Amino acid sequence: MPSPTRSAAVTRSRRAAGKILPEHARAHNRALVLQSLFSAGAMSRADLARETGLTRVTISDLVGSLMEDGYVVEQGVREASGPGKPAMLVDIARDGHxxxxxxxxxxxxxxxxxxxxxxxxxxxxxxxxxxxxxxxxxxxxxxxxxxxxxxxxxxxxxxxxxxxxxxxxxxxxxxxxxxxxxxxxxxxxxxxxxxxxxxxxxxxxxxLAEHTFGGAGDDVILVRVGRGVGAGLLTGGEPLAGARFAAGEIGHVTVGTDGGPACACGKIGCLEAWLAVPALTERIAATGDPDSVLRDAGERLGIALAPIVGALDLSEIALSGPADLLGGALAEAAAETVRTRTLATFHDGLQVRMSTHSEDxxxxxxxxxxxxxxxxxx
CATH class of the missing domain: 3.30.420.40 (ATPase, nucleotide binding domain)
Incomplete structure (x- = not known):
């Protein structure tokens, strides 16, 4: 399979986007076969034909080509459940690469x-x-x-x-x-x-990991909190990069008109100045009131996220970072703030949760x- 351009890292194709040109059809069909096996596991060639809508002849040709390239292997025959020859199962060569x-x-x-x-x-x-x-x-x-x-x-x-x-x-x-x-x-x-x-x-x-391995839906924002604050977005299952590749750079959005801590960027009251892990731990140590600090930070996060949720009609917010800081009062306050600042009919059920794969x-x-x-x- 020819190597793709680097842009595939940002602009993944999850579904056909208009007419597939003849010169691209084979690569598209190979990806369909691989996606089906990746998602569902071992299948017969007949299963693949039904799943992808491709003919059995086309599937046989594609599977043969993928086996030659080392991306697909035969896994043995399916246990017989009736008369006729048992079907041979194929799968992605998960241990081959x-x-x-x-x-x-x-x-x-x-x-x-x-x-x-x-x-x-x-x-x-x-x-x-x-x-x-x-x-x-x-x-x-x-x-x-x-x-x-x-x-x-x-x-x-x-x-x-x-x-x-x-x-x-x-x-x-x-x-x-x-x-x-x-x-x-x-x-x-x-x-x-x-x-x-x-x-x-x-x-x-x-x-991308939260969507593929963590069960997130197709319309989600993941907020990464560490020494800084940033976010990744999927809309309709597609990564949102932005005109200047800076979509999700929410750390330096000003959250409130009541002043706030100075940010390293030179502004006052940036989300990162409220929410980054060093800022949270310092304020908790200074006040001795973690619940109040975390709820305040969660409200600031909700202020930043509400316009994004409303504009893009997102269904969930995932938080990635230290669970002891993000997973309780902070997440609850963020969810409450987003709900009060968006249209209740559509966003009352909005999920704000910890990522399922935060560490890695x-x-x-x-x-x-x-x-x-x-x-x-x-």
């Missing part, structure tokens, strides 16, 4: 992992975040080499979740924490490793990026 993921969003460590095609982590490595910004890129390249060497199987691709604004070619347009501007991170890693590389903002990677969500999102970009599945 590995995915490498990098999570660059940690405040103390850069983390890399080897993952299966099902998003399970089988090996993990980390290095401290260098004190000097000039050394960060070299540390990332070295970490990537170490993780790839530990894959012990062909590597389908490398997915990277990084802080900052990332375009559809894997160029980091701005990541102030690393001192990066217009850094071609995907190109740098591709040249060094000789592998397909897909790069996205860490929150955008995380929402960026690594798993990196795996989804590779699955989508290389195989067309998610």
């Amino acid at each position: 590995r995915i490498v993921g990098l999570d660059l969003s940690g405040s103390e460590s850069l983390v890399g992992a080897v993952l299966t095609l099902d998003g399970e982590i089988v090996a993990r490595h980390s290095v401290p975040v260098p004190a000097r910004q000039s050394e960060v890129l070299d540390a990332i390249v070295a970490l990537a080499r170490t993780v790839v060497a530990d894959a012990h199987a062909p590597v389908l691709g490398l997915g990277v979740g990084t802080p900052g604004v990332v375009d559809d070619r894997g160029v980091v347009l701005a990541a102030p924490g690393f001192g990066w501007a217009d850094l071609d991170l995907a190109g740098t890693l591709e040249r060094d490793l000789g592998l397909p590389v897909l790069v996205a903002n860490d929150a955008n990677a995380a929402v 969500i960026v690594l798993r999102g990196a795996a989804v990026m590779v699955l989508s970009g290389r195989l067309g599945v998610s």
Whole structure:
């Protein structure tokens, strides 16, 4: 299968978007077969024909081609349930390839992992975040080499979740924490490793994991809270990147007209100044009243999210970060605030919940990026 462009990391295709051109039909049909197997598990060729709407001849040809490429394997015959020859089952070769993921969003460590095609982590490595910004890129390249060497199987691709604004070619347009501007991170890693590389903002990677592995619906915002605050969005099952690739950059939205703490960006009362983990822990220590601090931060989060929920008609909000800070009073206050500031008929049932994969969500999102970009599945 030809390697896709890097833009697949951001613009995944979950459903046919208009007429499929003849020159793209085969790749589209291969992705249909792989998506069906990825979602449902082992199936017969006849099952695949019914599931995809393709003819049995086409399915036989596609399965044969995918087997030759090492993406599909036969799993043995189905247990007989009646007369006739039992059907041979096929499935994605889940142990035939590995995915490498990098999570660059940690405040103390850069983390890399080897993952299966099902998003399970089988090996993990980390290095401290260098004190000097000039050394960060070299540390990332070295970490990537170490993780790839530990894959012990062909590597389908490398997915990277990084802080900052990332375009559809894997160029980091701005990541102030690393001192990066217009850094071609995907190109740098591709040249060094000789592998397909897909790069996205860490929150955008995380929402992909929440959708594929965490059971989130097609219209969801995932808010990542750590040393900063950011969000990833899916609408209609599609990632929302924005005109300048900065959709979800909610950390520097001003939440209220009552002043508030100074933010590192120079403004007063940014969401990040209320909600980032260092800000929360400092205020809790200063006041000794965690419930009041968390409810106030949750209300600020709700103020920021209500217009987004109303404009995009989102069905759920997932929070990713420390559960002891986000999962109780803060989540409840955020939900209450969004409900009071949106149309009750439609948003009274809005869910605000903790992510199901909070600890490794960026690594798993990196795996989804590779699955989508290389195989067309998610």
